[in-house]
Every structure is written in structure tokens, then in C-alpha cells.
Amino acid sequence: MQQTLGQFFEPLYTAKEKIISNQHATYFLDALTSFFRAHGCHYTPHSTDLFNLYSRLVFQLPAVAEVSVSKNKNIVRASLPFTHGPHHATELAHLDFALIRTGDSNPSTDGTCLEGLRVAQVRVVSTLPHHYPKALLIQNPTPLAYIKWFTPFHACEPASDMYIVSCSTRMHCHFAEIIPIECIVHSCHLLPDFGKERDSRWTAANVVSPFFDHSTSLYANWGIESSLWWKIQRYSSSGCWELEY
Numbered sequence: 001m002q003q004t005l006g007q008f009f010e011p012l013y014t015a016k017e018k019i020i021s022n023q024h025a026t027y028f029l030d031a032l033t034s035f036f037r038a039h040g041c042h043y044t045p046h047s048t049d050l051f052n053l054y055s056r057l058v059f060q061l062p063a064v065a066e067v068s069v070s071k072n073k074n075i076v077r078a079s080l081p082f083t084h085g086p087h088h089a090t091e092l093a094h095l096d097f098a099l100i101r102t103g104d105s106n107p108s109t110d111g112t113c114l115e116g117l118r119v120a121q122v123r124v125v126s127t128l129p130h131h132y133p134k135a136l137l138i139q140n141p142t143p144l145a146y147i148k149w150f151t152p153f154h155a156c157e158p159a160s161d162m163y164i165v166s167c168s169t170r171m172h173c174h175f176a177e178i179i180p181i182e183c184i185v186h187s188c189h190l191l192p193d194f195g196k197e198r199d200s201r202w203t204a205a206n207v208v209s210p211f212f213d214h215s216t217s218l219y220a221n222w223g224i225e226s227s228l229w230w231k232i233q234r235y236s237s238s239g240c241w242e243l244e245y
Contacts, residue, residue: 014050014051014053014080017047019051019053019124019126019146022080022081022093023078023080023093023095023123023124024093024095024123025123025124025146025176026174026176027173027174027176028123028124028146028176029045029047030176031146031176031177031178032045032144032146032178033045034177034178035144035177035178035179036136039136039139041133041135041136041139043132043133043136045132049129050129051124051126051127051128051129052126052127052129053078053080053124053125053126054078054125054126054127054143055077055078055079055080055125056075056076056077056078056079056094056125057075057076057078057122057125057181057184058073058074058075059073059074059075059076059186060072060073061073061074074186074187075096075187076096076098076122076184076186076187077094077095077096077122078094078095078096078122078123078124078125078145079093079094079095080093081093095121095122095123096121096122096187096188097119097120097121097122097150097187097188097189097190098119098120098121098122098147098184098185098186098187098188099114099117099118099119099184099185099186099187099188100117100118100119100120100147100179100183100184100185101116101117101183101184101185102116102117102118102183103116104116104118104152106118106152106153106154108152108153108154108155108163109153114153117153117185118149118150118152118153119149119150119153119165119188119190119220120147120148120149120150121147121148121150122145122146122147122184123145123146123147123148123176124145124146125143125144125145125146125181126143126144126146127142127143127144128140128144140180142180142181142182143181144178144179144180144181145178145179145180145181145183145184146176146177146178147176147177147178147179148167148168148174148175148176149167149168149174149175149176149177150165150166150167150168150190150218151165151166151167151168152165153165153220157219160219162191162219162220162221163219163220164193164217164218164219164220165190165217165218165219165220166217166218188220189220189221190218190219190220190221191218191219191221192217192218192219193217193218193219
């Protein structure tokens with residue numbers, strides 16, 4: 001599956017403080033530092049650093065006979081709030097959910113098309129600043145993504161057969177990491193579990209924020225994305241299909 005960086009908006013050099021406020025990337029600097037340490041580099045990023053941001057990733061999907069060719073493009077967005085002028089309303093940030101390739105073992109999905117995959121919300125897609133150590137730039141020639149993890153697939157809701165996930169935490173805080181964009185596989189649609197009555201506090205403006213708490217359950221909805229649904233159905237019935245990267 002081919003990945004390309006979409007430039008629906010031009011890449012924007014943005015200070016770390018703006019990344020935190022506009023894209024709800026609270027632990028961006030800490031996650032970046034941890035990413036460097038995990039790769040054997042002790043360089044410490046600074047709050048004044050500028051990052052070249054991208055608004056979306058575009059995936060060219062393989063053809064599926066049951067799906068129109070117009071559906072062979074999949075987009076994962078991580079865009080800033082955007083205004084078209086003083087007389088227009090500001091377009092909200094779009095921070096999409098996605099399937100991330102981890103390689104971790106999970107008995108609930110091992111042997112299925114979801115093996116090694118986990119849901120996360122993509123908050124930032126950016127390249128490293130040019131003044132960073134050369135070794136880091138060589139190790140990471142493509143952009144990196146700041147993501148917020150959700151819990152691994154485990155329980156399914158019996159009536160819909162959709163997996164139930166919730167925000168993943170570490171030390172009572174949202175679990176966030178920096179990953180290479182090559183680990184992002186496909187967009188993912190999550191439905192909140194409101195029970196018998198919708199929570200009126202949820203709006204288009206805050207659904208991308210850390211508004212929902214750690215206990216909020218969400219359903220991973222495969223049916224809304226036809227090409228992904230057909231891959232899952234075909235794999236389950238014949239055992240010869242899998243997600244292509």
C-alpha cells in the first residue's frame with residue numbers, strides 16, 4: 001500500500017507551544033525525547049524548536065472488486081484549525097483515528113487481518129527541524145507522527161461484532177508516543193458508547209480533544225469504510241486476505 005504526504009494545506013513551521021494548544025499534543029516534547037532515547041540519541045528538543053507540519057497522509061489502496069475505484073484512496077488527517085478569512089468561521093482541527101502497526105502479540109486478533117494492529121489518534125505529523133543532529137535526520141528521513149494510543153483489541157460487542165476500545169493510559173495520563181509514519185496503516189472510525197442517551201457535552205469542536213475520559217468506551221466501526229470491511233470479511237472467510245501495507 002503506497003503512502004504519500006498530502007498537502008491539502010501547505011506544511012507549516014510551528015512552535016511547540018502551538019502544536020500543544022491547537023492539536024492537543026500535551027506530551028509532544030516528552031514523547032519526542034523518549035523517541036530519541038529509544039534510538040540511542042541523548043539530544044533534548046527545546047520548546048522554541050520549529051516543526052514542519054503536514055495536514056494529512058494519503059494511502060493508495062489496492063483494488064478490491066466489490067469496491068469502487070473512487071474508494072481506493074484513504075486519508076488520515078492531522079490538520080490545524082484553519083480560517084478562510086475574517087468573514088468565515090474557523091474550520092476545526094481534524095485529528096483522525098487510525099490503525100497502527102505495532103507487531104505486538106494479541107490473542108484476540110492473532111491469526112486475523114487485525115494481527116499486530118492497534119487503534120490510535122493521530123495528533124501531529126511533522127519532520128524534524130533541520131538543525132537537529134545529523135544522525136537523527138539520517139535515521140528519520142520521513143516524517144514522524146505523534147499519536148495517542150487506545151487499548152488493544154479485546155472484547156467485542158455481541159450485537160454489532162465491533163471491538164470495544166478506550167483511551168490507553170500510563171501513570172494515570174494519556175499514553176502518547178512518537179512513531180514513524182510507516183507504522184500508520186489505515187484510517188479507523190470510532191463510535192462512542194453513549195448508552196441510552198447521548199452525552200450533550202460532546203460536540204464537533206471537542207471530539208478531537210482529550211475531552212473523553214479514560215473510561216469512555218468506543219466501538220471500532222469497520223462497516224463505514226467499505227474497502228477495509230471487504231478485506232476483513234474476505235480474510236475471515238477464506239484465510240488468504242490480509243491488510244496490505
